[in-house]
Amino acid sequence: MIEVQDLHHRYGPLTAVEDLSFRVQKGEVLGLLGPNGxxxxxxxxxxxxxxxxxxGRVIVEGEDMATDAVAARRHLGFLPEAVELYRExxxxxxxxxxxxxxxxxxxxxxxxxxxxVEICSLQEVRRRLIGYCxxxxxxxxxxxxxxxxxxxxxxxxxPTVGLDPAQVVDIRQRIAELARTKAIILSTHILxxxxxxxxxxxxxxxxxxxAEDRPEVLEGRLRGGxxxxxxxxxxxxxxxxxxxxxxxxxxxxxxxxxxxxxxxxQVFQVELDRSQSAAALSAVVVExxxxxxxxxxxxLGLEEVFLRLxxxxxx
Amino acid sequence: MNGIVALARLEARRSFRTPVxxxxxxxxxxxxxxxxxxxxxNYTSSSMTxxxxxxxxxxxxLIDLVLQPLASADTFLLLLLLPGISMRLLSEEWRSxxxxxxxxLPLSEAEVVWGKFLGAALxxxxxxxxGLLAPLSAAxxxxxxxxxxxxxxxxxxxxxxxxxxxGLFYSSITGSQILAYGLTVVTLFxxxxxxxxxxxxxxxxxxxxxxxSMATHFNPSSLGILRLSDLVFFVGVILGGLHLAAGVLQSRxxxxxx
Numbered sequence: 001m002i003e004v005q006d007l008h009h010r011y012g013p014l015t016a017v018e019d020l021s022f023r024v025q026k027g028e029v030l031g032l033l034g035p036n037g038x039x040x041x042x043x044x045x046x047x048x049x050x051x052x053x054x055x056g057r058v059i060v061e062g063e064d065m066a067t068d069a070v071a072a073r074r075h076l077g078f079l080p081e082a083v084e085l086y087r088e089x090x091x092x093x094x095x096x097x098x099x100x101x102x103x104x105x106x107x108x109x110x111x112x113x114x115x116x117v118e119i120c121s122l123q124e125v126r127r128r129l130i131g132y133c134x135x136x137x138x139x140x141x142x143x144x145x146x147x148x149x150x151x152x153x154x155x156x157x158x159p160t161v162g163l164d165p166a167q168v169v170d171i172r173q174r175i176a177e178l179a180r181t182k183a184i185i186l187s188t189h190i191l192x193x194x195x196x197x198x199x200x201x202x203x204x205x206x207x208x209x210x211a212e213d214r215p216e217v218l219e220g221r222l223r224g225g226x227x228x229x230x231x232x233x234x235x236x237x238x239x240x241x242x243x244x245x246x247x248x249x250x251x252x253x254x255x256x257x258x259x260x261x262x263x264x265x266q267v268f269q270v271e272l273d274r275s276q277s278a279a280a281l282s283a284v285v286v287e288x289x290x291x292x293x294x295x296x297x298x299x300l301g302l303e304e305v306f307l308r309l310x311x312x313x314x315x
Numbered sequence: 316m317n318g319i320v321a322l323a324r325l326e327a328r329r330s331f332r333t334p335v336x337x338x339x340x341x342x343x344x345x346x347x348x349x350x351x352x353x354x355x356x357n358y359t360s361s362s363m364t365x366x367x368x369x370x371x372x373x374x375x376x377l378i379d380l381v382l383q384p385l386a387s388a389d390t391f392l393l394l395l396l397l398p399g400i401s402m403r404l405l406s407e408e409w410r411s412x413x414x415x416x417x418x419x420l421p422l423s424e425a426e427v428v429w430g431k432f433l434g435a436a437l438x439x440x441x442x443x444x445x446g447l448l449a450p451l452s453a454a455x456x457x458x459x460x461x462x463x464x465x466x467x468x469x470x471x472x473x474x475x476x477x478x479x480x481x482g483l484f485y486s487s488i489t490g491s492q493i494l495a496y497g498l499t500v501v502t503l504f505x506x507x508x509x510x511x512x513x514x515x516x517x518x519x520x521x522x523x524x525x526x527x528s529m530a531t532h533f534n535p536s537s538l539g540i541l542r543l544s545d546l547v548f549f550v551g552v553i554l555g556g557l558h559l560a561a562g563v564l565q566s567r568x569x570x571x572x573x
Contacts, residue, residue, distance in 0.1 A: 048419045052568045073421040080415040086325075088332035097325030101318050101420050145416065 001025050002047070002153045002183055007056035009042050009207075016042040017053070017207040024183040026152065029175070031198035031215070032187040035306060039207035040187035041081065044157050047185065048078045061152055074103065077146030081157040081187075083139060087131030091122060091141055094130060095148065102149035116144040120174060136167035143174065154178065156186040160193060172196055191215070191305060203309055210309045218305065228278060229255075230268040231294035232285060239290055243270065246284060248277035265293060318422045319430045326404070326434025335403065336438055339396045343442055350388050351449045354381045355456065377457045378539065382450055386467040386537040389446060390530065393475050394507060398499035400438055401482025402492040404431045405560070409490035424564040428557050432483055439475045443468060463539030470536025473549035474529060478503055480556030487563040503529065510534075 007020040017039040024030045032040045045051040047058050049069045058065040063072035086094050095113045104112045117126055120140040125133050130141060139159070146154055159175060160168040175197055178184065188194055194201045195215040203211040203218070211218055232239070243252045255267040272278060278295060285292050330336045358380045408414040417427065450464045482499040489495050506529045513525025525531050529552070532545040 050415060050418050050568065070421050070423050070426075073419065076419070078416070078419040080412075080419070083416065084412040085416070086329055086413060088329055089325075093328060094325075097321060097328070098420065100321030100324070101422060103317065103421065142416075 001061060002185065003057075003059045004043075004047065005057045005059070007043065007046060007053050007058070009039075009046060009051065009053045009055075015207055017046070020056070020204075020207075020209055022202060022209075022212070024153070024185055026183050027180060028200065029179045029184040029186065029198045031194035031201045032185065032204060033189065033191065033194050033201050034204035035189060037206075038204040040189075040204055041157060042207070043204070044078075044155055044185065044187055048076055048155050049073055074149070075152045077148070077151040077154045079139075079142045079146045079154070079156045079159055082162055083142030085130045085138060085141055085145075087129070090127055090129055091133070092117075092126050094141070095145060098145045099148045104149055112148060116147045119147060119178070120144040121170075136163055136170070139163060139167070139171060140174075143171070147178070152182060154182050154184045154186075156184065158187055158189070160188070160190070168193075203306065205306070205309070226272045226274060226278070227298040228270045228272060228281070229294065229296050229298040230270050230281070230285070230292075231265055232268070233265045233291035233293055235266055235290035236288060239266075239288060240268070242288060243268070243284075246281075248273050248280060269298060318420075319426050319433065322422065322427065322430025323433035323437065326431055327437040330400065330434065330438050333403070335399055339399045339438075340442055340445065343392055343396055344445055346392055347385070347389060347446055347449065351381070351385055351453075354385060355453065359456065377450075377453050377459055378463050381453055382459070382464065382467060383537050385449060386471060387534075389471055390474055390533055390537075391507075393471065393478060394503045395500060397439070397475055397478040398482045398485075398496045398503070400435050401479050401499060402486055402495040404435060404483050405486040405564075406490055406492045406495045410492070418564070418568070424561040424568075425557070427564060428483065428487075428561045432479060432553075432557055435479050435483070436476060439472070439479060443471055443475065446471070460539065466536045466539045466541045469541060470533050470545075473546060474533045477529060477549045477552040477556070480553040480560075484556045484560045484563070487560040506530075 001024065003023045005021050007017055009015075009017045020039075020043060022030065032043060034040055042051065046053040046056075047060075047065075049058075049065050049072065052066070058072070060072040061075040063075065065072040089097070092113055095116065096109050099109045099112045100106070113126075117123055120143050122137070122140055122144055125137050125141075130138065133141065139162075143156075143159070146156070156175065160171050163171060172193065175184065175186070179197070179199075186197065198215055200212065201215045201218060202209050236242075240252065240254055243249055249270060250273055251271040253269050255269055270281065272281065282292055282295055285295075358377065361380065405414075408417055422430070447464075447468065450459050450461075453459055478499070481502055482495065485498040485502070486492075486495040489498075506527065508528075509524050510528030510530035513521050513523075513528060513531065515521070516524055526548075529549075532548045535542050535545060
């Protein structure tokens with residue numbers, strides 16, 4: 001378990017993090033979400049002891065980072081943002097060195113490397129020079145070194161940044177598997193990532209926590225109703241107006257771009273009073289004589305969530 | 316302690332993967348070997364002359380004519396080459412941002428510094444062991460006093476360790492390896508010059524300035540005399556350099572860990 005109490009950090013006159021407190025239990029993933037400069041990295045650096053905060057405490061498995069950083073770091077695995085590794089070493093050499101530093105006994109080192117290589121699927125590059133590994137592999141090696149010594153807490157700073165889509169899915173899957181047995185804190189600026197991985201999300205703005213909840217609750221709270229994407233074909237001329245007049249439709253707007261360039265199709269964003277109204281909507285669309293191509297839930301982007309939160313906070 | 320040893324091993328392994336380590340060793344062996352051969356030539360020709368003129372060559376021994384000047388030259392070589400090893404110890408970590416991983420490991424600042432230092436000390440040991448080829452081959456041409464050779468070796472070793480500690484400190488304060496190299500060479504060379512300035516000055520001031528010179532504390536060992544006070548001086552420089560470097564690491568946590 002990891003606990004952050006009243007964390008506060010200033011860089012000269014600039015306040016990077018202000019009065020931040022949270023706790024992450026084993027089996028839980030907490031996402032720190034926010035735009036660049038929101039204080040995510042500063043928070044993570046303070047958690048792993050790379051930075052001594054101006055005020056506040058970080059307690060990892062009962063060890064206070066301020067009084068015994070070495071003991072606290074023994075329970076931590078850290079993957080820095082865009083991790084840099086010792087490129088002149090082979091993957092197994094670096095992992096062996098780090099395992100020994102993390103206190104894995106000489107006899108256990110090989111078994112420990114086998115374990116993390118297995119989890120991160122590094123068998124293919126195990127004896128390759130790190131400098132010759134792709135970005136995706138280097139990220140996995142970074143994750144593998146964080147897992148050495150089987151720490152209870154994992155801290156992952158933007159774990160999928162700079163990866164291609166296949167690698168992103170791969171890393172997310174590995175994190176989701178690890179989440180069962182560890183307390184994980186990860187930072188991201190991608191809402192869908194937080195939704196895919198996190199049990200709880202903490203949204204930061206200028207170093208302050210502006211919201212903390214389950215990702216779907218946050219999104220739902222911000223939206224009020226249910227947001228759907230509606231794609232029709234051959235809709236009648238007054239379709240948009242008639243949709244807007246429906247009792248259970250709170251808002252509707254036409255989205256300009258039609259997918260696939262099919263000129264007869266139209267895309268709309270419809271906000272309903274509750275999710276059950278989707279069935280009624282589909283019936284009405286067909287009744288109006290339009291072809292129903294797609295009706296799916298629409299997610300808010302981080303930008304929108306963030307802007308709404310900041311606006312909410314301002315009010 | 317295990318953490319220090321593990322980091323030292325990792326560091327030594329990394330050193331031997333970089334061209335700098337091989338360049339340093341190659342240059343050392345080249346200059347050291349060339350100078351040794353020329354000293355040996357001088358020694359054999361002096362011996363021949365002495366024998367031809369019927370003198371007993373009792374003043375002609377390998378220590379005075381070959382190994383002592385060689386050890387003095389070695390200190391000068393180390394002064395130029397060791398900063399090449401020490402410059403990358405921490406500077407490279409800052410520059411390439413691998414420091415984030417290093418400093419998130421369960422090691423204290425002092426342990427990081429000691430691990431790095433011992434890793435570099437392994438390289439120094441390898442370098443000086445290769446240097447022993449000189450007295451070993453000289454032993455074919457005459458009698459070598461091995462205690463003197465041992466004293467010279469230990470003198471060079473402690474001199475080298477002190478140089479590495481100074482270099483490690485400079486490496487901790489900058490991400491530029493060139494700057495770390497330059498500052499270390501200037502400091503070590505300055506310390507060398509203090510010995511000469513000390514001799515030029517009279518009285519207590521001269522003695523104090525002289526005492527501050529690394530050369531002053533190395534010279535007795537080049538003649539085969541190991542003095543506790545000299546070893547204490549070198550150990551002091553080592554502990555001081557490492558302590559300062561650990562302090563710099565600590566202060567980086569207070570500022571920004573990059």
